[in-house]
Amino acid sequence: MKKLITLLTLAASLLLASPAFAYEVKPGDTMSKIARDHKLTLQELADVNPQISNLNLIYIGQNINTTKSIRANEPKIEEPVNLSLSDDEIDLLARLVRAEARTEPLEGKIAVACVVLNRVESPQFPDTIKEVIYAPGQFQPVKNGEINRPADEESIQAVKEALTDQRQLAPGALFFYNPAIATSSWLDSRATTLVIAQHVFKK
Known part of the structure; x- marks a missing residue:
């Protein structure tokens, strides 16, 4: 019996020392990339890693928990509809991405494109890429000609x-902005979905 207890104690200590769902940070990793690779949203990954206060600051060799927490009554994020765009729509959206995020990493550019796609699917906005981008007062590159x-x-x-x-x-995410060059108390009041480089993305 004593031997069995010893074995159980050893097994428990090994499980605690080496969590089955710990991921070791490698060169080039970001929290967003780790989340995608483990089929989590960035918020889900942040929720199970409360020890990381700054999602943009992780180091090589750090252990990241990749288990998905289960919360009672947590609203489920719906899977986005797969959109099929014409060549002209891809070109227009890419021109907006270049104008809005040319100094951002690829991940930041993808997120900007996602905002436009999310708007197309949202009942709060028009139903086409062109109408979303050219809606009055929405994107600065339309106003200044960068588009x-x-x-x-x-x-x-x-x-x-x-x-x-x-x-x-x-x-x-339906909005994004760079708080270093733009201020908006209205956007500040909305929930942040993620931060990539200089852009803050909001619901």
């Missing part, structure tokens, strides 16, 4: 990736 400049390759890639399972990068 008319050709898209670069990375922006085109970002749009195409946003049409795949990468749509889960920014679930529910």
